[in-house]
Amino acid sequence: MTDRTIAQSPNSDLDAEALEWFARYSDAPDAAYSDAAFRNWLAGHPDHETAFSRWQADWRQLDALPQSGVERLRLQLKKDQADSAKTSRASERKSSRWSALIPQAALSAVVMALVIGSGYMAWDHWQQQPLFAHIYQTERGQQLSVQLPDGSRLRLDTATRVEVSLYRQRREVKLPQGQAVFEVQKDAARPFDVVAGNIKVTVVGTRFSVRNTAGNPVQVAVEEGKVRVSPCGSAPESAAVLLTAGQQVIAGADGHAGPVGAIATAGIAPWRDGRITLENVPLSEALAEFERYAPTHMVVRDTTVGALRLSGTFDPQKLAHFRYALPKVLPVRLKVNGDLTEIVARH
Structure with a gap:
């Protein structure tokens, strides 16, 4: 963020005053210049315009946020300022000594921290939202072929449900029941995870099948490429198993894989035929x-x-x-x- 040296000067209250004006006109900061009271405030001290410009510069650095996030921050800033004003009036009625214990510089620093922190949380929240989310499900006796927006293809067998979520930095499919074949489009920047029962299958680009049916252990079989099978949660690296083409593994209820074996002569998913x-x-x-x-x-x-x-x-x-x-x-x-x-x- 920008240098906040003004907040440490003898005129640090100017920064807080500038913030109040900025909050009032945060939707359109340039419109403040048409307000006679604001122009009078600017003329009252040579550092006023510098302080106001600094708040504008700080805010512009949050422009990388989606528009919805920016609007939420603007509304939150106004609310914080209104709440702060109410709290200040109530505190003055209780005891005037509190105003001496909370310098304006500290108030500015706290409000700025709230703005920056809110910006980070809004940014993080935005990053965590999926670009694409959909549930695909087949009934008994039905099969379904699906192509995802990233180019990956899924083939669902009978009585199968998958929950697809494609994020900016990763891709995830949950398989709570049934079995499916995954033909994953290669994207090294976005790993592809399949979660079934207590295991997670991680790939970048390959073709494999996962079976998760009631009363049976989860089974993973690889037709092409490589996959990494590991228990869900914070299991040690040693618990992961790497499968290559022609191999399969069956995982126990705790998510730990059993011995690696060869796939059946019928292939990873004879149900496709x-x-x-x-x-x-x-x-x-x-x-x-x-x-x-x-x-x-x-x-x-x-x-x-x-x-x-x-x-x-x-x-x-x-x-x-x-x-x-x-x-x-x-x-x-x-x-x-x-x-x-x-x-x-x-x-």
Whole structure:
């Protein structure tokens, strides 16, 4: 800011007087010169115009703020001055000695600190506002492709919700449920974070998938480029895991990643091609995966049957193929009861 040496001189009250005039005409400082009282004040001392000009120069340095921030500061300055005047009158009625304990130089310094501090807070608030914010969501059985303003592309699977926020210095997507493929536009100045469960995936430019479905750990798989997987919060650097193309990891409930493994032969997201790939998963989990796409009207009540392991690739929209294959690959049979089919052990 500008030099405030006047506030330390014997005429430091001139600075406070100049501030009062500036606050009165902060919307249009040049208009003050048409006020006869203001011109008389200027003529009363050679330092008056210098003090007033100094306040104008201080204010111009806040012009980098958005217009809304500047207007808020102007209004706040006027309010502070009005509140200060009321407080001063009340203090004078209580005890005149307080006016001797608060020199005008200190008052000027305090008000200026408020203006500068308010300017910083307004600037910081402005910086924290997203340039773009939107929520994308798919229903059961629906998929959605989205292109973001920064050029990144998202592919949402069924029953998925993402919350996108693009800021001036960073990009963030929250994935509270479902799974999605991210094709991130490279921008070294603005990292791209995906937050799912208790993990954060940070990239600059790459293509990867994140899965965060109820009852299952978060899974991250990389098709192209590199991603950094770390627990949310203030975890040590050693807790982060770097994944490259062809690798995947599953994170625990605490956000810490397990061992790095190779992605399945079906790729990071076979659902993009309308397929469900099951690799040695319990039958109960296989049914839950089908249920994400459409009602199956199938249940398994026997925990032993539900624990049977199943592998294969299926079309979730063609449940009849799954029903046909199930008794052929597992020791089970289908017990039909009206609209509901129970999967039971074959004896």
